[in-house]
Amino acid sequence: MAVVGLCFLMMVMTCCKAVPTESLPEETIAKAQDYLSSFYSDVGVSAPGSVSRSSLDSFEDSLKKMQEFFGIEVTGQLDYKTLDVMSQRRCGVSDVARYGYFDGQPKWDKTEITYRVTDYTPDMSQNEVDSALAKALRLYSDVTPLQFRQIHSGTADITVMFKAKSHGDFFPFDGPNGTLAHAFSPGEGHGGDTHFDQDETWTLTFSGTNLFLVAAHEFGHALGLAHSQVQSALMFPTYQYVNTEGYVLPEDDKQGIQALYGTSTQPTVNPNQSPQPAPSSSPEPVPDRCSTDLVLDAATTIYNTLYFFKDNYYWRRRSFWDGIRTRKIQSLWPGIKKVDAAYELNGRQSSVTVFEGKMYWKIRRYSVQPGYPKPLRNLGLPSYVRKVDAAVHLTSTGKTLLFVNDAYWSYNERRDRMDRGYPKYIYRDFAVSRVDAAFEYRGYLYLSSGSMQTEYDYRRGRVTHSFFNNQWMNCN
The missing domain is CATH 3.40.390.10 (Collagenase (Catalytic Domain))
Incomplete structure (x- = not known):
């Protein structure tokens, strides 16, 4: 929107206090959505419009979060004060954080x-x-x-x-x-x-x-x-x-x-005396996340946070501003040592499905659900499938893609069964021969094959970008 148009809208909203969001010009809503997606993405932002009431609710929830942060009257509607704050010059880091620190309170371990x-x-x-x-x-x-x-x-x-x-x-x-x-x-x-x-x-x-x-x-x-x-x-x-x-x-x-x-008058801690993990508790080597040869076992989003799995470890990336942290998988999900594939299913009953070998687990709020693990055949996969290489749930279709060797299946979550006409060859639809890890992020599908990753526009059916896996890992 031109500056003149924006100023006119602000004058109108000053008189009228607030206008229902769905009645505003689409360009104004789009600008507000971009702002909320950039700085309040952890609460989830959907474009409000005629698509659904739930998308409007998501927009209003995010807007309320922003209004609360800046001390604006919390209405969930775009008004003059809210648009004024959105138009101000600012830092590019998200406003969503806990206690005024980044998630996990990262800090330098030296002075x-x-x-x-x-x-x-x-x-x-x-x-x-x-x-x-x-x-x-x-x-x-x-x-x-x-x-x-x-x-x-x-x-x-x-x-x-x-x-x-x-x-x-x-x-x-x-x-x-x-x-x-x-x-x-x-x-x-x-x-x-x-x-x-x-x-x-x-x-x-x-x-x-x-x-x-x-x-x-x-x-x-x-x-x-x-x-x-x-x-x-x-x-x-x-x-x-x-x-x-x-x-x-x-x-x-x-x-x-x-x-x-600490304060400048307090004695400092010698960084060389920082506690190190005992060798006996971690006998296996920690994977090098910055290697250009990095091959991922699995990847998924969990509550707007990216998780990448390799051997017995995982790396978590909450946002592009947070540092990368290496953790043992068992510290996240006791009883699961290695992750072959994983995907998140959003909705009222949000869950994460984790695959290891011929079994899979369903996890809600980081707790394994009763009755799991279950065998792969419960999903409708043939008996010859011994492991799932990668899995991803597509929000646009409501289907879950399961990749095995050079083929893939489509699982209908709503009907709880496989779609007809599968398996299909991966290469014919995605221009890669096999998939080691897959996840959906900010509207794009990311497919990892070997050390390389492909960014795929699912709606347009085309590859948009290719890069090394380690580009997600904050490596120089």
């Missing part, structure tokens, strides 16, 4: 953290950029035991870059005056990396976008802080200029960072 600028902005001199970044990091080193050291070659803990549009992390920037920057939470690979949108005009004053203020906010994410609901906090998600002369970390942010790392 000296290195950073490196690989791509500078032409808006300022390199010395000005370096000075602004150092000043931003000093806000945190002044109140915690953390120390920061800039390096100019090699691999740093935090990589800083100025890039426009798509820049290799699945989260492209959107041009001027939208998303200003984003950063990943602490962890290996991309953990801590901080990216600034080069389409903004970066300055050290009130004009343009103040680099010191934005960098201080993003470095908060890089150290483990999520967004705050306190409007005066540095970690509030929307950009607001304040006088930077003598600026110190606001109290809300200070309490948050000190809860993670």
